Amino acid sequence: MPLPSTAPRSGPVVATLALAGVTAAVMQTLVTPLLADLPRLLDTSASNAAWVITATLLVAGVCVPISGRLGDLLGKRRMLLACAVPLVVGSVVCALADGVVAMIVGRGLQGVGMGMIPLGIALLRDVVPAEKLSSSIALVSASMGIGGGIGLPVAAAVAQYASWRLLFWGAAALAAAVAVMIFVLIPEVPAAAKGQRFDxxxxxxxxxxxxxxxxxxxxxxxxxxxxxxxxxxxxxxxxxxxxxxxxxxxTREPLVDLRTTARPRVLLTNLASVLIGFGMYASMLVVPQLLQYPTATGFGLGQTMLAAGLWMLPGGLMMMAVSPLGGKLTNARGPKTTLIAGALVLAAGYLACLLLAGTAWGLMLAMMVMNSGVALAYGAMPALIMSTVPLSETGAANGFNALMRSLGTSIGAAVVGVVLAQMTTTMGGHVFTSEGGFRTALVIGCVLALSSAAIAAFLPAPRPDDRFGRATDRSPEPAEADAAS
The missing domain is CATH 4.10.860 (DNA Excision Repair, Uvrb; Chain A)
Structure with a gap:
């Protein structure tokens, strides 16, 4: 149950957890400016270099829900500190890497630490006063997008004007600073599921x-x-x-309580999360390429990686600006309304992108609209989850929801990648994705955002006393659950 308004100031706690989210996001976008050069830098093939991305995806997918459950069992602060260690070590390994194997190991270690986000969101329920909880959840949830939006141009600038190893040394320093802030500023909270076994x-x-x-x-x-x-x-x-x-x-004490996950409010939120993750990532694949494609194609804008990152930077900043508004909307109308609004705004951003794709200014404005929608949706989804699950499952439930978003981005990357690879044009002996391919990908993103809004519309309303766990602190006993099923 969230703390009463007489609790100590929560600002430093929220700021620390938001910075932890930004750090995790920076780790993900860190290698983006290096992708084309990795085969040369690591003396390997392009297919081997692709594992630098895949390794982080695989390890994070496995570790995020496990970290969430361990947070319920051992304490979320302890697990936040545990997640910071592989972020630091992995960054150092990458900075010192002299081959692709070491780089893949380092990136895998960084993936272990990605559980910071759901752990931080779950911790908010324990330490933030009720009246500030919605806005705090929205800010920490949006930190992934904020970190990605800010991290990409910074990483591009460092990669272009300095050694690529400096990127990873900077990431290690940032992760170490977050670890110190967690140790000093995050209070120790008793583990909600202490005494239960790990599955x-x-x-x-x-x-x-x-x-x-x-x-x-x-x-x-x-x-x-x-x-x-x-x-x-x-x-x-x-x-x-x-x-x-x-x-x-x-099983009596599962890693993921499927009975809780099957509740309509949780199930539909997770389904919407998959579609939102897909919808968000479609734009991240399309817009940078439109900005960087040669002008000779007739639709490319000929920007450098650094310039493309700077054009996309305002979109990341919009997430920071909009997330508090999402918290206020959740307080006023409930997280269901915020999720629907976020999905509709994301769809509107895709429509704007289809109409304004001919200029860098137009793409920047479209990304600002899309990221505003993502900020609203990402802030609403954990609020919906935590208004339904018992306190003893907040870490695991948020980890599972984060996994659903990650699955959405992975599936989105695969589907959009196929579309862009199949719809091509040849120019000057080089094969490029056609303008029709990019437009098809944008239409897919728009349709999935609208589909997410439709799913969210069917979310059942919570009971009057069901807000953030006040009526759900007690998990059903197995006999009760069996009878209910």
């Missing part, structure tokens, strides 16, 4: 299923969607999740 078998099953699914989604285009490897991984994922789901449903 090791459930964690193993989830890891096998997620790695199989994410590998198939992220590498399917390279291996061939009909190849034996890709189809085998998809099959393994389906079988593993079926067995895992049956086990989790029957």
């Amino acid at each position: 090791g078998l459930g964690a193993l099953g989830l890891a096998v299923g997620l790695v199989s699914l994410l590998l198939a989604v992220s590498k399917g285009a390279d291996w061939g969607w009909g190849s034996a490897t890709t189809l085998g991984l998809f099959t393994l994922a389906v079988v593993t999740f079926a067995v895992w789901g049956r086990y989790e449903w029957r």
Whole structure:
């Protein structure tokens, strides 16, 4: 239950958790300016260099929900500090890397620390006064977008004018600073699920299923969607999740409480999260390429990586500006309204992008609209989750919701990547994605944002006493849950 208004000042806590989110986002965007040069820098092939991205995706997908559950069991502050360690170590390993293997190891370690975001959001429920909780959740949730928007141009500038290793040394220093702030400013809160056991078998099953699914989604285009490897991984994922789901449903203290996850309010929020993640990432693939494509194509704007990052920077800043407004809207009308509004604003941003794609100013304005929608939606989704799940499951539930968003971005990257790869034009002996390909990707993003709004419209209203766990602090006993099912 959130603290009463007489609790100590929560500003430093929220600022620390928001900076932790920004740090995690910076880790994800750090290598974007280096992608084209990684094969040369690491003396490897382009396919091997792609694992620098894939490794972080795979490890984060597995570790985020596990970190959330461990936060419920051991304490969220302790797990926030634990997540900071691999962020620092992974950054140092990348900074010192002299080959692709070391770089992949370092990026994998950075993925271990990505659980900071859901842990931080779950912690807010324990330490922030009720009247400030919605706006605090919105700000910390939006920090991923803020970090991405700010981190991309900074990383591009450093990569262009200094050594690429400086990027990772800076990331290590930032993660270390966050660790110190967490240690000094975040209060110790008793673990809500203290005494319960950790579901090791459930964690193993989830890891096998997620790695199989994410590998198939992220590498399917390279291996061939009909190849034996890709189809085998998809099959393994389906079988593993079926067995895992049956086990989790029957076990007494599961890694992910599927009974809670199956509640309409949680289930529909997670489905909307997948579509929002997909919708957000579609723009991140399209807009930078439109900005950087040669003007000779007739639709490219010929910007450098640094200039493209600067054109996209206001979009990241808009997330910072809009997130407090999302918190106020949630307080006034509820998180369901905020989620619907966010999805509709995201769709409006895609429409603006379709209409204004001919100029850098137009793309900048469209990104500002789209990121405003993402800020509203990302702030609403954890609020919806935490208004439904018991206190003993906030870390795990937020970790699972973060996983749903991540799955959305992974699937979005795969689907949009196929569209952009298939709809091409040839010019001067070079193959480019056609203008029709980019427009198709934007239309897909718009449709999925509208679909997310439609799903959110069916979210059931909470009970009057159900806000942020006041009526859900008690998990059902197994006998009660069995009877209910």
